[in-house]
Amino acid sequence: MRKLVALSLVAVMAPSLALARGNHPMAGCGLGYLLLSNKDNGKVTQVLGATTNGTFGTQTFGISSGTSGCTEDGAVKVARAAEVYADVNFDSLRREMAVGRGEFVETFASLLGATEANRQALLALFQSEYAELFPSASTTTSDFLSVLGAKISQHPELLG
Amino acid sequence: MRGFLIAFLICLTGTVHASDDEAYLAQLFKSARDQRLSEQPAWRLLLHFHHDLLGRYRSEIDDPRYFLSPRGRRDPSAELDATLRAFFEVPSISTDVQHPQCRYPARYAWLKEQLQFDSRMKERPCPRFAAWRDQMDAESLTLIFASYYLNNPASMYGHTFFRLNSKRHGDHERLLDYAVNFSAYPDSDNPVLYVLEGLSGGYPGRFSTLPYYMKVQEYNNLESRDLWEYALTLEPGAMDRLVRHLWEMGQASMAYYFLNKNCSYQLLPVLEVAQPSLRLVHSFWFKAIPADTLRSVIHQPGILAGVRLRPSHVSKMLSARAQLSREDVRSAERLAKQADDAAVGRLDSLAKDRQAKILDSAYDLFRYRVGFSRNQSKDIQEQERKLLMARHRLGFNESKESSVSERPASPDQGHPTGRAGISFGASKRSHFEELSLRAALHDQEDDPVGYVRGSQLEMLHLRVRHDNDRRATYVQELTLIDILSLSSWDRWTRKPSWKVRTGLSAAGDVKQDPEDSLMYGLQVGPGISLRTHVLRGEHWYALAEADTQFGGVFENNFRAGAGTESGVIVEAAPGWHVHFKAAYFRYPWGNEGEAVRLRLIQACPLGKSMQFRVTLERQNRYKEMLFSLLRYF
Numbered sequence: 001m002r003k004l005v006a007l008s009l010v011a012v013m014a015p016s017l018a019l020a021r022g023n024h025p026m027a028g029c030g031l032g033y034l035l036l037s038n039k040d041n042g043k044v045t046q047v048l049g050a051t052t053n054g055t056f057g058t059q060t061f062g063i064s065s066g067t068s069g070c071t072e073d074g075a076v077k078v079a080r081a082a083e084v085y086a087d088v089n090f091d092s093l094r095r096e097m098a099v100g101r102g103e104f105v106e107t108f109a110s111l112l113g114a115t116e117a118n119r120q121a122l123l124a125l126f127q128s129e130y131a132e133l134f135p136s137a138s139t140t141t142s143d144f145l146s147v148l149g150a151k152i153s154q155h156p157e158l159l160g
Numbered sequence: 161m162r163g164f165l166i167a168f169l170i171c172l173t174g175t176v177h178a179s180d181d182e183a184y185l186a187q188l189f190k191s192a193r194d195q196r197l198s199e200q201p202a203w204r205l206l207l208h209f210h211h212d213l214l215g216r217y218r219s220e221i222d223d224p225r226y227f228l229s230p231r232g233r234r235d236p237s238a239e240l241d242a243t244l245r246a247f248f249e250v251p252s253i254s255t256d257v258q259h260p261q262c263r264y265p266a267r268y269a270w271l272k273e274q275l276q277f278d279s280r281m282k283e284r285p286c287p288r289f290a291a292w293r294d295q296m297d298a299e300s301l302t303l304i305f306a307s308y309y310l311n312n313p314a315s316m317y318g319h320t321f322f323r324l325n326s327k328r329h330g331d332h333e334r335l336l337d338y339a340v341n342f343s344a345y346p347d348s349d350n351p352v353l354y355v356l357e358g359l360s361g362g363y364p365g366r367f368s369t370l371p372y373y374m375k376v377q378e379y380n381n382l383e384s385r386d387l388w389e390y391a392l393t394l395e396p397g398a399m400d401r402l403v404r405h406l407w408e409m410g411q412a413s414m415a416y417y418f419l420n421k422n423c424s425y426q427l428l429p430v431l432e433v434a435q436p437s438l439r440l441v442h443s444f445w446f447k448a449i450p451a452d453t454l455r456s457v458i459h460q461p462g463i464l465a466g467v468r469l470r471p472s473h474v475s476k477m478l479s480a481r482a483q484l485s486r487e488d489v490r491s492a493e494r495l496a497k498q499a500d501d502a503a504v505g506r507l508d509s510l511a512k513d514r515q516a517k518i519l520d521s522a523y524d525l526f527r528y529r530v531g532f533s534r535n536q537s538k539d540i541q542e543q544e545r546k547l548l549m550a551r552h553r554l555g556f557n558e559s560k561e562s563s564v565s566e567r568p569a570s571p572d573q574g575h576p577t578g579r580a581g582i583s584f585g586a587s588k589r590s591h592f593e594e595l596s597l598r599a600a601l602h603d604q605e606d607d608p609v610g611y612v613r614g615s616q617l618e619m620l621h622l623r624v625r626h627d628n629d630r631r632a633t634y635v636q637e638l639t640l641i642d643i644l645s646l647s648s649w650d651r652w653t654r655k656p657s658w659k660v661r662t663g664l665s666a667a668g669d670v671k672q673d674p675e676d677s678l679m680y681g682l683q684v685g686p687g688i689s690l691r692t693h694v695l696r697g698e699h700w701y702a703l704a705e706a707d708t709q710f711g712g713v714f715e716n717n718f719r720a721g722a723g724t725e726s727g728v729i730v731e732a733a734p735g736w737h738v739h740f741k742a743a744y745f746r747y748p749w750g751n752e753g754e755a756v757r758l759r760l761i762q763a764c765p766l767g768k769s770m771q772f773r774v775t776l777e778r779q780n781r782y783k784e785m786l787f788s789l790l791r792y793f
Contacts (some may be wrong), residue, residue: 012640044418061368062410063292063367063407064410066256073292074338075291075296085371091527091532098551099516107332110329110330138538
């Protein structure tokens with residue numbers, strides 16, 4: 001997956017985000033919604049669960065299966081990489097950004113284009129702006145990404 | 161007239177080109193035959209040619225779209241000719257249709273090298289393959305094992321898939337790499353159909369590539385399973401061959417057979433294409449259990465570069481909890497249950513890093529309880545926010561996250577999955593020998609290293625006895641499935657224990673000779689269990705079960721009832737286990753009666769792949785003693 005330069009991130013996301021405001025569940029690609037509920041932690045009721053090992057997302061990502069939404073032949077479209085990552089890992093990001101530390105948020109910083117030198121500063125920014133990035137309990141990925149894009153454009157020195 | 165002449169000249173050029181191609185093609189055919197290319201292992205591997213269970217030599221890929229020749233599935237030579245011919249095709253106008261050179265980049269690369277294509281073979285641009293390959297950016301390969309998950313039949317044996325490690329990503333950015341996964345595409349949610357179709361090849365299976373972070377969310381979080389990452393070192397050129405071949409495989413569907421042609425098996429032929437010196441596929445006929453396919457790969461000399469554990473949410477949660485004082489554990493529990501301002505306020509007097517640890521554990525527990533689904537109620541979302549905001553207000557904390565304190569044994573270290581045994585036994589009235597064979601996998605007395613502690617999963621376990629005194633040979637047991645999942649009770653995980661067992665066995669408690677008391681039974685029930693550490697480790701359990709049995713030995717041909725079973729498994733020394741269990745059952749329906757069953761098993765290891773057991777058993781008035789020698793293979 002390519003690292004992105006922040007400005008292109010903001011530029012690319014702006015139009016789709018304008019359309020996808022608010023709590024629309026299929027905002028963006030909807031790949032985060034593949035994480036739907038029929039897997040429980042340790043509940044016996046799932047004994048005959050109708051889920052096959054690893055079908056989570058596998059049809060969308062079939063190799064050479066063509067283009068659809070945010071995927072292309074089994075890869076996430078480069079321009080949508082940050083959006084898909086944020087959507088799929090949203091809960092992990094929401095947790096780790098509160099603290100400014102953790103594998104998911106650090107990887108996200110890399111994906112956005114932070115170098116070794118300014119990663120810590122970017123993580124600190126995530127933490128200090130947390131309340132604005134996640135203004136409510138029901139903040140969606142697209143809301144988060146548009147605020148993030150705005151914050152980053154105010155601090156271009158943090159990337160690349 | 162001039163127009164006609166021009167048209168004629170154009171046609172002539174066209175035909176000249178066409179006949180140029182034909183001439184070169186003929187030359188290539190001849191070269192291929194002289195070099196006997198279609199007989200070479202590399203070509204056979206690319207087509208996934210193997211002897212099937214009926215001894216037929218053909219491709220394992222049953223999708224006709226994968227073959228360019230109608231005889232391609234059975235005839236490697238016809239397929240090779242058709243492939244060469246297809247490489248000369250005129251590209252389609254539609255951008256959706258790939259040129260054969262692009263559909264089969266592995267075949268193209270190999271044939272180009274073997275036949276030394278020159279400029280007479282027009283090399284076509286392959287933008288889709290190039291774009292995907294660039295995204296994969298595969299520099300090295302890691303084989304990943306997702307640990308056993310007993311609550312879903314498809315996951316009981318674990319799962320394996322690949323990760324393509326990209327040059328662009330540092331060691332801490334592995335989440336961004338792509339995973340390669342083979343899985344079935346079931347078209348039904350119906351659990352019965354799902355099982356039947358999965359066993360009989362009713363679903364197609366395909367390869368997909370998806371970001372590793374999606375797999376980490378699925379396994380570590382949603383299913384709370386550990387991920388074991390086995391880094392592999394392959395020969396130069398192997399990664400290129402692998403990636404080219406994976407692209408070819410994208411269009412091939414293969415019938416998915418849960419028992420043998422499953423997710424973990426299909427990684428092997430692909431690996432053999434990448435590195436033909438590997439011989440992996442030949443050991444897997446009737447069954448392909450992920451731990452076995454894993455071992456077959458990593459035991460190849462020089463291939464394993466390292467093993468890393470990516471612990472599940474539950475593992476990390478329990479590890480972090482172990483570092484908290486009792487009082488702090490209680491605080492975390494209270495917060496996880498009800499994260500209100502009062503509860504959070506109570507932490508204010510504590511040191512910041514202590515508060516942080518409590519809040520982190522509270523969040524872990526809260527998350528575990530509500531699950532990782534996106535469908536959460538407003539109330540749950542608000543609770544989560546309270547916890548996260550409280551944690552956030554503590555400020556930036558630079559200390560490193562603590563890792564899992566005690567790393568369990570990796571799954572490749574588990575005993576082999578098959579087991580055969582020979583036993584000698586005696587009861588009050590007779591002496592007998594017994595031969596046993598078990599297809600899979602593990603019982604409570606087998607060495608638990610590399611397996612989930614307290615879990616028992618047996619499938620196809622056959623025991624046949626020969627009674628010396630009555631000169632009778634009979635089936636003592638043919639168990640289809642026997643699962644006993646004992647999860648030690650924990651305040652946080654609260655996992656119940658349970659049992660499902662079905663199959664034929666000799667009803668030991670009735671007053672008939674065992675050769676006349678074969679019945680088909682089904683036992684199901686919930687329970688609880690607890691692990692203690694009084695000595696080296698004891699596992700106590702108690703189950704309530706419903707028991708239904710059918711057989712001619714019973715009055716009315718059946719009996720049904722319920723009872724309880726409890727026991728303890730003690731590890732007396734490394735590998736030496738003692739298991740005592742007692743059960744009481746009452747059968748009010750059918751053949752009325754009751755049964756008291758006691759069993760004491762002692763098992764100790766003999767070298768790396770054998771075990772010796774002594775079993776004392778009593779069922780009502782019947783008593784027997786058995787000495788067994790077991791071998792794992």
